[in-house]
Amino acid sequence: MTKWTAAVLSTALLLASPTVLSHDEPGASGGRLGKVSFPTSCDAKVQPDFERAVAMLHSFWYNAGEQLFTSILTQDPSCTVTAWGYAAILMNNPLAGVGASPANAKKAQDAIANARANPPKTQRERDYVEAVAAYYDDWANKPEKARQLARSKAFEALAAKYPGDDEARIFNALYIAGTQSQADQTYAAYMRAVAILEPMFAKYPDHPGVAHYLIHSYDAPPIASKGLTAARRYASIAPDAPHALHMPSHIFTRVGAWDESISTNLRSADAARKGGDWPEAYHASDYGVYGYLQLARDADARKLMEEALRYSYGDSPLPAGTYAKAAMPARLALERNDWKAASQLEVIPNARQPYTEAITYFARGIGAARGGDPAAAEKEGEQLAAVQKKLEDAKNTYWATETEVQRLAVAAWTAQARGNAQDAERLMRAAADLEDKSEKHIVTPGRMIPARELLGDMLLEQKRYDAALKEYEASRAREPNRYRNYAGAAMAAEGMGDRKTAAGNYAKLIELAAAGDGARPELARAKAFVAQR
């Protein structure tokens, strides 16, 4: 018995157990996952399941999709085109840049080998298997970036060979988007994907992949608003897929549509927990907490965080759970300017992803400095330097740079606390400029506090109101509709004597916090200011 056959049989046995996938749970074969048409030469009895499995793949519902593809092959051993879907699922989120784990790469390679030994009946199906095989061929000897490029090239060739096969074109768009560099602010790869996907969206308004990949391809500040239609549709296209419920919030967060973000993330966290997808539940909760805090619904934010923290995120090697666990308490302190709480956060050790430790060191450092304890802040800065060094040694350039931004910000506020305004501004401006050169990672709804917003805070504290307002407005262009931003901008405008701009920002603050707890001090000031007029 080959390992692949053994894996198929063991999964088939699992599927036979009602505790794994019952019809009452998300993941049941009748789940609402959108409309996908993927004709195959497989036995007609497995075709509906095949299309559901492809729909799961489109919504990154990996655990359920992996099981379903395996089950299909068990029912129809000649349906070896399942190797394509199975191997595609094991590549993980193609937009996250992480790729398959070595164990999953081995599983995928076994499945591909099985399909090559028992080829699917049609050339098109064989070509799908070979397209995904491009990612796994010589896998151990290629960096992830090279695998991504090989995959993109292979699916581009597949789409060109079968111009009438829209599934090939949709997957081609996804894998093009998967080559987008976070340092490329022309979003060239995303734009290429969009050019394929937009006409598809008109043709297939209920297709889960098209809406989903459009959201990813617009997940950058200057283009996010173009993804709103897809974002608003996607959750209703595939309401049983946890990721489909969460994904629209990437756009909602970018445009500051907090109510919509909260609503879809609450549903996503709930669906993820029911489906046992613990990292996804954490991830959705972090986005939800971020949204609540922008609406000054602090008690709801805390409640959602505490609900998330009741559960383990499992032992996933992916950062969604570990990141959210560190981020949520830090956000709760920092967004409310609760410097004391920020300075007292507990560091959660994470040797695998040390940048999640950096979140806490950053919050503690900013908290200590702004709470008047520069010596303590300096120590947190040293911890950030150590994390940055670890990330640099691991050649993790992206997160090393993110940590450097945090380190610069902590050093800036330490200088500010020591009365060295000039150094403080120089360092904080360098942090903001460096942060602006790349995009936030998809693991997070946003940086803990945008560095440029922190620069605005600093200039406000230095009573340089004109300069502060300018920075708040620049920050808002990238991170719109943030509570802290309006509060800072209003105070800066007030300091300048620009009552009109101050009133406009205070009015936005009051509007944002309409359903809030009413406990934030800026709100009282805003109401008093508006009442004066």
Place this chain on the structure above:
Amino acid sequence: MKRRIAALVAGLAMLAFPPAAPADPVETDPDLASRDADYAAGRRAIQARDWPAAVASLSKAEVRNPDHADLHTDLGFAYRNLGQYDVAFRHYERALAIEPRHRGAHEYVGEAYLMVGDVKGAEKHLAALKRICLLGCDELKDLEQAVAKYKAGK
């Protein structure tokens, strides 16, 4: 130089303990030394100061990994030590085109400029390091010292 060799030793030691989890998104492949035997051999040759062997191995690795900033920095370093400065400068420039904030490349190309008597070239990279290392870094310190020593010797 000592720091560079120490870093190489540390890097090679890490090969015995490869990361257990998939890497996060990176611009430079973090696992090249563990995957590419020629790159690993090239780095060992640098450690042993066997510059011709380093160039031979690293050049083979370059064919497969043309966009790896560390590899180009290593090649620049090996050529620099062979006295082939033009080739060294080409590799350093390539490294900095791939990673403009590569601190090691700025330091080593700055030192290479001093070796050919081009202090202005060195100071250009010193200025770059000052912009990059606002909170200080070893590369800035080393190049500052090298420039100061060069000027004192003039």
